[in-house]
Amino acid sequence: MKPIQLISPVDGRVYAERTPLTLEAAQAAAARARAAQKGWAARSLEDRIALVKAGVARLNEMKDVVVEELAWQMGRPTRFGGEYGGVNARTDYMSEIAAKTLAPLVIEDSDSFRRYLAREALGVVFIVAPWNYPYLTTINTLVPALIAGNTVVLKHASQTMLVGERLAQAFHEAGVPADVFQNVVLDHATTETLIKARAFNFVNFTGSVGGGAAMERAAAGTFTPLGLELGGKDPGYVRADANLDAAVDTLMDGAMFNAGQCCCGIERIYVHESLYDAFVEKAVAWVNTLKLGNPFDASSTLGPMANKRFAQVVRDQIAEAVAQGAKALIDPANFPADDGGAYLAPQILVNVDHSMRVMMEESFGPVVGIMKVKDDEEAIALMNDSPYGLTASVWTQDYDTAAAIGARIETGTVFMNRADYLDPALCWTGCKDTGRGGSLSYLGFHSVTRPKSYHLKKV
Template identity: 70%
Template sequence: MPAIKDAIMQMLKCISPIDGTVYAERPVLTLEAAQAVAARARAAQAAWAARPLQERIDLVMAGVAAIGAMNDEIVPELAHMMGRPVRYGGEFRGFNERASHMATIAESALADIAVGEDATFLRYIKRVPHGVVFVVAPWNYPYMTAINTVAPALIAGNTVVLKHATQTLLVGERMARAFHAAGVPEDVFQNVFLDHDTTSALIAGGAFNFINFTGSVGGGRAMERAAAGTFTGLGLELGGKDPGYVMEDADLDAAVETLIDGAMFNSGQCCCGIERIYVHQSLFDAFVEKSVALVNSYKLGNPMNAETTIGPMANVRFAAEVRAQVAEALEMGAKAHIATMPEDDGAAYLTPQILTNVSHKMRVMRDESFGPVVGIMPVSSDEEAIALMNDSEFGLTASLWTADVDRAQAVGDRIETGTVFLNRADYLDPGLCWTGCKNTGRGGGLSVIGYHNLTRPKSYHLKKVTK
């Protein structure tokens, strides 16, 4: 019996939110096998970094194109694994946009920094790869979040080991297959299936030179504990509770459409999804009325059906947390505006919800929900809105709505956040650094700063022979 139990414990299983069945399963690597993966990555890194930059760029972009060629298979696969409706067509547009931008800026972002040259000295700073980069990717946007690090890490000359979330078990496997078919050597980009103990042991053993983790605050703390004393660099994108603030001169219809979509799209399972909205009191009633009408137009259902606009949450336990937050808020006096939809099964299929009469005493306005619920509060001034937006342990993005750019900049300067949006939300621009503050984490991806985080500076102070 113990041997059977051990065998079961060594399998990772993706449970489909569509019907609760096992959609895919893979055996985890033993510690010895995982150490061998890391060793192969380390052995392959110098030769990969020695290739011309343009060659690395071309191989990475060929891998990206190979993923695009699989899109017709990927879209229904994602629906089965994490519940996103097939009508939205997958992630290749953003996947390609991010990789393409990082490819375009690579030469300038990785160029030597000239400090000075004269008859006696030549001085400059190079950007050199860390070595082996470990990418731990989340399930909610599994291709786009992974490529944020995979593409620039490989382009910069690192080798990459990718560990994907169990909920999207097949994504890393597909990415590795596509990149290998495009010509990226197998040891340069490897996908692994690991349990938590093996992951921690690899990190603690110094198997990697840089780690990029996207996930929960608890997961980020586990990464830091495992890396303690190794001096391994960490990039962490953790929780969020992103606010929207609608000022009195905002385009009301645009604000409703964008903020509510930002709260509900992907069943609310977005890193930078809108989880709380503050509306100037003069627009509050109209904003709520229009928001309720919009959400009532949604079609909850099987993500394989073309008419479905909002699918199940990725896992029953995620939906249970959202239901708990909503129930607690209602007990404390909040008002729910959306009647339970017929397709709500009390499990993964969850009615999207709008709440008013909320306060920051309620978990739904403090804790990360990561589901299709948003609380809306009236405010009387910028001062009140700023105080409420900053009353959070998280800081990823904030969405401001006004016709006054100067006012938005002044408000944005006072918000504790990684990104300030004006008249838009829930979008990752690869030209800008994707970063957060407070318990959202540290570091930054994409943009030129993404390259700086995936490399280290190396200074050259060369004295010439002048005899």
């Protein structure tokens, strides 16, 4: 089979390549996962939690190599370290709530009846993980799936294929059996064939809308449940009563961090007319403090995008918007590392509207459009004028106002005075073309288990 190549955005070289499994080898891997599942589920919950936490602890010990590999694979500057803060926090939280969440809900326990609702592992969980936050997005499903008693097969994005290998290495060295958690390299055809054949009991996919549609087509008629986190075009809304400096700092960081390659990154901003000019001025100054450069340079705050074709999408959106009347406020000359390839200068666009692709289609890069609005009604209408719904960031001084606006926004998460953040105690979910299902929180355990009712009667 043709090897899958990982092209580093740092210098364009082939950083790694792996040969995907044949269909027969992939079927054997899925069969091993299924055979190992009952034994894994039979272990005590405490044992499973301890092994999962030990796997994450071992991953922490690999920090130096992991951070370096992340820079080579997807371009994130090494100054930002790995993804350990979120990995550890999410693992700890899901471990803490596991016993309570997975415990049977007793309806009656008397001399006549014992009635209760239990939660049972689904079986084999298949994770198809993305490259932009390759450890965090995997952990979101991997940790609760293993804790709940499932076995896991992980297929990582080709751009970050070494991440799956590191995760498997860490968990195996910590004592998780090899067949309980397997990392595999698969091509699209083999992936679809396995799903169609009901090789898995749950499929969690994070990626493009097109990829999600392909997953649904493969699973059609199998009744295999799917968790899909797909595209996003997350808005920020700055009300007249917002803290301007805090809004600029958080929203621009949300738009530019990780070269804009964040699932819940800020891709469009609506500012009340009374603050608009000041917000734009401060936003431009903020962006001009960034330094685009080699991710191994300690002074770089912005690295290359993960692939030059991703950067080209953003370049095309910017060029089209400018041709339609948008104004670009950042001079690319301020970012000499922009090479026309993976290294892309950040950009702020004004005079934009929703006829432009840059305001409607996912950019997933360091560009953001800013529009002036006159009131809440206009802002809400514009925020909802999108095929996506992952998060929305509302900037105001009042909880009730933020909640009232949030109730009218078609989104999975409502933020007030923060953005681009994931709270493990809250469900990570979306609506519309962003997908369906949810991870983390107690609902994250519900995604990888099924209810099972017990109605026991004494005669």
